Amino acid sequence: MAADSSGDGSPSKPLQGQRAVISGSSLGIGRGIAISLARAGADVTINYRSHGESAEQVAEECRRHGVEAHLVEADMADVGAVERLVDEAALRMGGLDIVVSNAAYSDRHLMLESDLNEIRKTIDVSMWGAFHLVRCGARKMVDAGAGGNIVVISSPMAKIAMPGAMAYNMAKAASDQMARTAAVELASHRIRVNVVHPGWIDTPGERKFFTEEKLQEEALKLPWGRLGRPDEIGRGVVFLCDPASEYITGSTLTIDGGIQLPFGDMFRVEETRRMEAEAEKR
Template sequence: MASTLPDTASPSKPLLGQRAVVSGSSLGIGRGIVIALAQAGADVTINYRSHQSQADEVADVCRGYGVNAHVIAADMADPEAVERLVNEATDAMGGLDIVVSNAAYSDRHLMLESDLSEIRKTIDVSMWGAFHLVRCGAQKLVDAGAGGNIVVISSPMGKVAMPGSMAYNMAKAANDQMARTAAVELASHRIRVNIVHPGWIDTPGERKFFSEEKLQEEALNLPWGRLGRVDEIGRGVVFLCDPASQYITGTTLTIDGGIQLPFAEMYRVEEKRKLDAAAKK
């Protein structure tokens, strides 16, 4: 099959002329993604629910890279709002090539202490919101008949049974299986669907669960010695959407600084080395 690299693409602007919508992109990881897409040449739609001023600021940053940027409010827990977001983004940009499902919600309580309303909100935003965005976005891409990319921002917590996060763990596990199934179903339309698993990323959302002092303290204990940055997740999304990556679909890109590696075991190795050295003295 012949390459589908567009004539306008270049190494510095691999997504030039493409059009992307990113859910939950006024803050945090979504902000990093939408800015990275703009840097790569894509026109973008920034979605927000309650942070309009931040969304407007992100749009201004994106326009600074010479692309068109639009801002649309939509609650990802509302299926009709998600459909409206996709329709309005497509109309505003004159088409759609890239869909990034990023918006999420989480509260952390043990299962037996959880409020059912919190569980429902987590599932409605993090699972159903992702599903409706992927479904609506995929329909637009299929109707256009020019292929495209869908990226689902999931989490290692879809695999790791993190206590206190049951609903979020459930939602992210569902995200992974949803994306892989969509990759199979959409391959004949030349629509690629991939997953990103961010590690512990430095975002405003983390301040909901940790103090600044605790975050910086724990970051030093990670394999890479720091929290991840949102721009690092953004570059991963650009890589997956780059036409040069057209043979990648149904896969998971983990960007976590090694957090899923058994790095804690290194402490045992180092302790054993110290004991052996002491015994030789």
């Protein structure tokens, strides 16, 4: 990211004057991204589907950083709503420089027990929603002729076959390939497309699957010993969109506290060492 150039100790604003839309940004990771972009100087359009009050709170937080913040309700599973989101964002902000595809949906069931409606909803939001937002946003940027940045928030589950999450795994794997292909196709328009793989992040959505006690217990087992924070993902998005990062496109930034490392093997190494130490004492 750009260095502090203000001279008074305040952080620089590498995205000053840029205009961003972030899908699914009323809670969790999307909230962290919106606030981080605002802190970096970007005007933001916050998208929500069912958490209007939370979205307004995010907008107020963004405005405290001296930027514009707009709200647009839109269901990312509805292509017409996605088109309206992009149109309204560009109209209200006077253009579009940054598109962040963050909205996702997931339910946890084994393949043989899955409800097809839940599978379709996961694919419609997490894959088709991402595709429509990327395409609609890219069209705006191409028409404007000034380049831009697209960031797709994906998941390590694009590569890890997590049982009980087949539809989500499929959607994220497809989104990764979509983003890389878009990066190739849009390079001549000076539109950069990159992917972020967050690890296990402390968000309200995780409470859908785990109790608070279980979350904290499992977090201690991770390589970094804690869950990630939404603002840490937000800073990664700012880094990718920073003009100083303009040679980065078609890349995947992993922000996961080491969750994709073979840390289970480390536990086996430590257990072996413990057993050898005990054997030497005997």
